[in-house]
Amino acid sequence: MRAGADGERRYLDYAASAPPYPEALDAQAEAARRWFGNPSAGHAAGRSAALELRRLKTAFARALDFPDGRVVLMSGATEANNWVIRSVMARFPQGRVLVAADVHASVWQAARLFEARMDVLAPDRTGRVTPAALADALRPDTRLFCCSHAVNETGVVHDVAALSALCARRGVLCHADGAQAVGHVPVRLSELCCEFYVFAAHKFGGPRGCGGVCLRWAGGAGWLAGGEQEDGLRAGTENLPGLAGAAVALGRSLATLPREAERLRALACRLAAAARGADAACRLNGDPAAGLPGLVSLSFAGLDGHALAADLDHQGFEVGTGSACAGSRPAPSRALLAAGLSPEEALGTVRVSMGRLTGEIDVDAVIAALTATVRRHRG
Numbered sequence: 001m002r003a004g005a006d007g008e009r010r011y012l013d014y015a016a017s018a019p020p021y022p023e024a025l026d027a028q029a030e031a032a033r034r035w036f037g038n039p040s041a042g043h044a045a046g047r048s049a050a051l052e053l054r055r056l057k058t059a060f061a062r063a064l065d066f067p068d069g070r071v072v073l074m075s076g077a078t079e080a081n082n083w084v085i086r087s088v089m090a091r092f093p094q095g096r097v098l099v100a101a102d103v104h105a106s107v108w109q110a111a112r113l114f115e116a117r118m119d120v121l122a123p124d125r126t127g128r129v130t131p132a133a134l135a136d137a138l139r140p141d142t143r144l145f146c147c148s149h150a151v152n153e154t155g156v157v158h159d160v161a162a163l164s165a166l167c168a169r170r171g172v173l174c175h176a177d178g179a180q181a182v183g184h185v186p187v188r189l190s191e192l193c194c195e196f197y198v199f200a201a202h203k204f205g206g207p208r209g210c211g212g213v214c215l216r217w218a219g220g221a222g223w224l225a226g227g228e229q230e231d232g233l234r235a236g237t238e239n240l241p242g243l244a245g246a247a248v249a250l251g252r253s254l255a256t257l258p259r260e261a262e263r264l265r266a267l268a269c270r271l272a273a274a275a276r277g278a279d280a281a282c283r284l285n286g287d288p289a290a291g292l293p294g295l296v297s298l299s300f301a302g303l304d305g306h307a308l309a310a311d312l313d314h315q316g317f318e319v320g321t322g323s324a325c326a327g328s329r330p331a332p333s334r335a336l337l338a339a340g341l342s343p344e345e346a347l348g349t350v351r352v353s354m355g356r357l358t359g360e361i362d363v364d365a366v367i368a369a370l371t372a373t374v375r376r377h378r379g
């Protein structure tokens with residue numbers, strides 16, 4: 001692996017996966033050693049694992065201000081998003097699902113399984129899904145509305161409190177995908193009226209393969225054939241060690257959240273201003289001063305975002321792009337098109353996402369590398 005000019009590699013793709021807190025990995029390993037019993041088993045080892053699982057869930061729910069709420073563990077946000085949509089659509093065979101156009105692929109593709117009953121709500125020109133637009137888009141037979149709390153591609157933070165309150169008034173279930181939001185922006189589930197709030201531990205410094213849904217709806221059913229774990233909602237032995245790591249990571253991120261949010265937003269604004277100053281065609285997506293802390297999405301119309309990211313990777317900077325590779329040709333991101341970008345702009349997008357280990361020195365370095373790389377690609 002080739003390093004950056006000063007010999008270091010710089011990880012700037014926190015929105016894809018954040019580096020885990022060492023304490024979270026320690027807690028995960030300790031829990032795996034201590035509570036190895038299967039929580040479904042009736043013997044002492046199983047009973048103490050079941051108790052610990054309950055304790056961890058209570059602590060996790062409390063940290064999200066969801067004191068009496070139910071946490072259903074799954075393998076991550078992809079599975080949880082699929083579970084929500086499949087459960088509701090199975091429960092209401094004539095009902096429709098309304099999906100914000102900027103949701104993650106796991107929400108979009110799950111809703112597309114019910115394409116004939118799916119409606120799409122576009123964000124406005126600033127990337128926001130407004131309550132007024134939602135009110136217009138809900139149909140009498142809409143049963144479920146799905147949105148992201150924070151959009152993974154643009155960093156836009158939606159007003160889930162207002163959107164879910166409107167859903168509640170209209171008798172529509174609300175599903176918020178909080179995979180990018182938890183640990184990064186304040187999440188108080190007692191103030192949100194959503195029936196489903198999805199999380200994924202690896203996005204806030206916890207372990208991979210641990211996520212799930214904070215649930216306020218009693219109508220769901222499991223869709224994996226198997227045991228009766230999670231009250232029959234999700235078969236398979238619970239990932240207790242993963243949750244132990246997730247709880248520590250959540251505690252750590254919440255302890256520093258206000259300070260970190262301010263610091264990362266300042267770094268993001270600096271990067272955005274420098275990139276726009278260096279390239280007249282650069283478009284900034286979302287608002288780094290108010291969005292997901294540390295996320296900057298930049299579109300360079302006429303350039304290839306994948307080629308820019310690959311070049312930066314070669315120089316030691318690990319960043320994301322705004323498009324998925326479908327086969328050999330990248331396809332412009334649906335979320336970016338929904339935010340009003342042209343396909344050319346969407347294909348020229350680079351996403352830099354910073355986190356707790358990112359410092360000013362990294363931002364200075366990526367500004368220098370990005371501006372030089374863009375100039376070279378233009379030339």
Ligand code: PLP
Nearest residue numbers: 076077078104152177179180200
């Ligand atoms: N939802 C959002 C908003 C995401 O950003 C991601 C991951 O990028 C996911 C869902 C999928 O999460 P997981 O990797 O836990 O399945």
